[in-house]
Amino acid sequence: EVQLVESGGGLVKPGGSLRLSCAASGFSFSSYSLNWVRQAPGKGLEWLSSISGSSSHIYYADSVKGRFTISRDNAKNSLFLQMNSLRAEDTAVYYCAQDPSYPSDYWGQGTLVTVSS
Amino acid sequence: DIQMTQSPSSLSASIGDRVTITCRAGQGIRNDLGWYQQKPGKAPKRLIYAASNLQSGVPSRFSGSGSGTEFTLTISSLQPEDFATYYCLQHNSYPPSFGQGTKVEIK
Numbered sequence: 001e002v003q004l005v006e007s008g009g010g011l012v013k014p015g016g017s018l019r020l021s022c023a024a025s026g027f028s029f030s031s032y033s034l035n036w037v038r039q040a041p042g043k044g045l046e047w048l049s050s051i052s053g054s055s056s057h058i059y060y061a062d063s064v065k066g067r068f069t070i071s072r073d074n075a076k077n078s079l080f081l082q083m084n085s086l087r088a089e090d091t092a093v094y095y096c097a098q099d100p101s102y103p104s105d106y107w108g109q110g111t112l113v114t115v116s117s
Numbered sequence: 118d119i120q121m122t123q124s125p126s127s128l129s130a131s132i133g134d135r136v137t138i139t140c141r142a143g144q145g146i147r148n149d150l151g152w153y154q155q156k157p158g159k160a161p162k163r164l165i166y167a168a169s170n171l172q173s174g175v176p177s178r179f180s181g182s183g184s185g186t187e188f189t190l191t192i193s194s195l196q197p198e199d200f201a202t203y204y205c206l207q208h209n210s211y212p213p214s215f216g217q218g219t220k221v222e223i224k
């Protein structure tokens with residue numbers, strides 16, 4: 001069974017940092033590009049970042065470029081999102097997900113990040 | 118960046134109704150589009166990939182069509198479990214972009 005399990009969310013003050021993790025199992029992790037997607041409370045879905053299987057191709061949304069860093073550890077089947085200089089508008093549920101270019105569709109359950117003083 | 122314009126933003130429908138949701142891309146995206154269903158507190162679930170291919174395990178009352186800039190998700194006979202919010206997502210070019218969502222409510 002394929003599983004993506006996010007962790008690392010929580011309450012952080014504006015300007016602070018947080019590192020999200022996504023632990024994967026049940027599929028050939030290193031073969032797939034993976035994404036981070038978020039959803040602010042009561043709002044729609046927003047793509048944030050993508051990383052290819054070998055980490056050779058990385059992309060960011062303008063809203064997080066320069067503040068967030070995506071990475072992966074294929075030996076540990078793990079995806080990460082380092083979030084710095086957090087703002088109130090970064091408050092959201094953060095999902096890791098398989099890249100939509102594949103026929104399969106895997107998402108984590110999400111982890112809530114709250115940025116508030 | 119490619120903007121996805123989804124309509125309507127919400128709709129009210131009855132059980133058994135035929136429901137159609139549309140996404141328009143700001144430029145041609147071939148068939149690089151998926152349709153997602155999201156229920157409150159849950160992760161999105163893809164229903165359709167590559168514009169018209171039914172995801173494994175998804176009921177056949179869901180169908181997708183279109184190519185280029187105009188895409189449609191159709192639910193042929195709305196069921197109680199279909200009340201949710203639906204999103205399109207283009208992945209033709211970076212950054213991938215979602216439509217604004219369509220909330221399907223009970224009439």
